Amino acid sequence: MNKKSLVAVSSALMLSVLCGQTHAQNNAPSVEQLQKQLQQMQEEFRKQQELQRQQIQSLEQQLQMLKQNQTVITQEQQTIKQQVATMPAEGTAKTGDAVMDQPWRITDPIRLRKGAAFMDIGLVGTFAAGSSTANDLDDLQIGGHDPNQRGFTFQGLEANFTGAVDPYFRGNANVLFAIDGEGETFVELEEAWLESIALPGNFQIRAGQYLSEFGRINTQHPHSWSFVDAPLVNARFLGADGLRNPGARLSWLAPTPWYTEFFLGLQNSQGATATGFRSDGGHSHGGEEAEGIPFTFRHADNNRGMKRFDDLLITPRLATSFNLTDNQTLLLGVSGAFGPNANGGGGENTRTEIYGVDLTWKWKPENHSGGFPFVQFQTEAMMRKYGTGSFDWDEDADGLLADEDGDGNPDVGQLFDPVTGLPAILPAEKLTDYGLYSQLTYGFRKGWVAGLRFDYVTGDVASYQTMGLLEPDGTGGFNGVFDKFRATRYRVSPNLTWFPTEFSKVRLQYNYDDRTDIGIDHSVWLQFEFVLGAHAAHKF
Numbered sequence: 084m085n086k087k088s089l090v091a092v093s094s095a096l097m098l099s100v101l102c103g104q105t106h107a108q109n110n111a112p113s114v115e116q117l118q119k120q121l122q123q124m125q126e127e128f129r130k131q132q133e134l135q136r137q138q139i140q141s142l143e144q145q146l147q148m149l150k151q152n153q154t155v156i157t158q159e160q161q162t163i164k165q166q167v168a169t170m171p172a173e174g175t176a177k178t179g180d181a182v183m184d185q186p187w188r189i190t191d192p193i194r195l196r197k198g199a200a201f202m203d204i205g206l207v208g209t210f211a212a213g214s215s216t217a218n219d220l221d222d223l224q225i226g227g228h229d230p231n232q233r234g235f236t237f238q239g240l241e242a243n244f245t246g247a248v249d250p251y252f253r254g255n256a257n258v259l260f261a262i263d264g265e266g267e268t269f270v271e272l273e274e275a276w277l278e279s280i281a282l283p284g285n286f287q288i289r290a291g292q293y294l295s296e297f298g299r300i301n302t303q304h305p306h307s308w309s310f311v312d313a314p315l316v317n318a319r320f321l322g323a324d325g326l327r328n329p330g331a332r333l334s335w336l337a338p339t340p341w342y343t344e345f346f347l348g349l350q351n352s353q354g355a356t357a358t359g360f361r362s363d364g365g366h367s368h369g370g371e372e373a374e375g376i377p378f379t380f381r382h383a384d385n386n387r388g389m390k391r392f393d394d395l396l397i398t399p400r401l402a403t404s405f406n407l408t409d410n411q412t413l414l415l416g417v418s419g420a421f422g423p424n425a426n427g428g429g430g431e432n433t434r435t436e437i438y439g440v441d442l443t444w445k446w447k448p449e450n451h452s453g454g455f456p457f458v459q460f461q462t463e464a465m466m467r468k469y470g471t472g473s474f475d476w477d478e479d480a481d482g483l484l485a486d487e488d489g490d491g492n493p494d495v496g497q498l499f500d501p502v503t504g505l506p507a508i509l510p511a512e513k514l515t516d517y518g519l520y521s522q523l524t525y526g527f528r529k530g531w532v533a534g535l536r537f538d539y540v541t542g543d544v545a546s547y548q549t550m551g552l553l554e555p556d557g558t559g560g561f562n563g564v565f566d567k568f569r570a571t572r573y574r575v576s577p578n579l580t581w582f583p584t585e586f587s588k589v590r591l592q593y594n595y596d597d598r599t600d601i602g603i604d605h606s607v608w609l610q611f612e613f614v615l616g617a618h619a620a621h622k623f
Contacts, residue, residue: 204242250281251279274291522536592610
């Protein structure tokens with residue numbers, strides 16, 4: 084590089100450096116700008132500190148409140164535990180304490196108390212007076228509590244004992260005192276059971292002697308009925324005093340917005356109160372002979388006893404209820420009763436099945452007074468399937484009808500073939516019977532109720548009814564076979580009831596009866612009833 088070039092390059096470099104220094108000096112922030120930025124950052128930092136301080140204080144306050152609330156809850160829990168520990172029964176004991184602390188009034192229940200437990204005692208007395216055109220009143224009035232003679236009938240004095248046993252169970256017993264048609268006084272245990280009140284999951288267990296959960300009428304005592312006598316289908320299919328026996332029942336209240344409850348009962352299937360199952364005959368009172376039941380063609384020893392699970396009487400039921408409107412309520416139910424019967428010549432596994440449906444509808448206005456006025460319709464329909472075993476009336480195989488009393492005439496109750504003259508041989512078969520009742524009650528003014536009921540029972544024609552069989556009448560003559568316990572029959576019953584108070588009742592009822600091969604009968608009954616002490620609330 085020559086001298087001129089070197090001078091030129093050096094001059095260019097110096098000029099470039101001078102230009103860069105001038106540009107940097109022009110773009111550098113001023114002191115005022117830096118101070119302003121510093122103040123902004125300091126202000127933001129202060130705000131953040133204040134915000135965090137406020138958040139910390141809020142959390143501290145919340146924590147303190149939670150601690151205080153927890154202390155209160157713990158104290159309340161301890162108080163509740165102490166209260167529960169001193170309560171003998173859920174709800175009832177507290178009510179009982181309150182009632183026991185008050186002076187007794189004439190309208191209060193008769194109540195006994197020992198410690199924290201108590202027992203209510205109630206008496207219901209029922210009488211009837213009237214007459215009928217029927218000559219066979221026992222066959223006309225087939226319910227165990229029905230008026231059964233002209234003049235006066237003492238339908239029963241029922242004593243009820245109920246109360247809390249302890250915080251887990253309550254007990255109930257119903258004892259009947261009555262006078263039969265022969266004037267003999269007798270005592271009968273109708274119900275005695277123990278029921279849980281503290282099972283979880285809406286379950287409940289009842290154990291003891293109790294009325295089977297089947298339909299509407301079977302679980303009610305006569306005091307709760309709307310008519311003087313029992314519906315025909317109930318008395319014919321379930322027994323004169325209803326279906327009841329020792330056993331246990333489990334129920335479950337479903338968690339639905341409306342009432343839904345399922346029942347499952349297991350009971351003994353033998354005895355007079357299990358009519359239609361392993362029963363030797365119909366239920367009777369006092370010294371009266373047991374009334375015959377349908378299908379009496381059975382060997383006296385054809386009762387194999389309890390050997391396996393299906394020898395029990397099984398009674399399932401499902402019931403549900405809901406409001407149609409603010410003034411109308413509907414209840415629907417389906418029921419069943421299944422178990423063995425003792426029909427046939429011996430050793431045969433014959434069974435009975437009973438199916439039932441029920442419906443109850445009630446209207447009551449919002450401005451009602453003491454439940455009046457109201458209109459209620461209730462109906463139940465049943466179907467019974469009864470398996471019969473084969474039976475040979477020539478039990479001693481001598482070809483002759485029995486004459487155990489030795490009067491020279493065949494005993495009543497045996498059947499023989501008029502063609503061959505030999506004792507009858509009956510085949511096994513399954514018989515089907517049907518029946519229903521429908522009743523309408525109208526509480527048209529306070530204390531006054533008008534009612535109307537229709538009963539109907541019938542059944543298919545069995546082979547023993549078409550074989551032309553005859554039965555000795557005990558005097559040397561013979562009658563044709565007629566099963567009055569399966570014959571078609573209907574009845575219409577209007578009545579009028581006056582309740583002076585909830586502790587007394589007067590009822591007038593007329594019955595129009597039409598029975599196949601027997602004819603039409605008219606009956607009029609006047610019923611009186613009184614209540615002393617406690618009595619259970621009537622079911623809807």
